[in-house]
Amino acid sequence: MKILRRVILVLLILLGIASGISKIMQTPQEMEFFQGVMGFSANTIVLFGVAQLAGAALLVFQKTRIVGALILAMTLLISTIIIFMAGKIGFGFFSILPILMAGVVINDSVKASMTTV
16 A cells, blocks of 8 residues: 555656646647636746646655645646636546545645654
């Protein structure tokens, strides 16, 4: 079970890095999606990507893992809501999975911090 939880953490970090970088680099797909559905400005999309990248970076370290998971979970939740608003129901349900993964990381981190206190 410990290996599975480590895999979840690594996958979440990689997802945060990939999704953050794609927004920071203003890839056409990201720009079209976020500007088309929600009317986000380019600067807002870049800031959203920076938040995702920061969340992923904070996940790396045990002391900042809860904050990183919370930041990443919030950005993933916002993305998932936008996906549902765009009418992409199947992908929207699939997008819930990383939010649940962040919940596992938060739960593990809270339990770990409670045992060390």
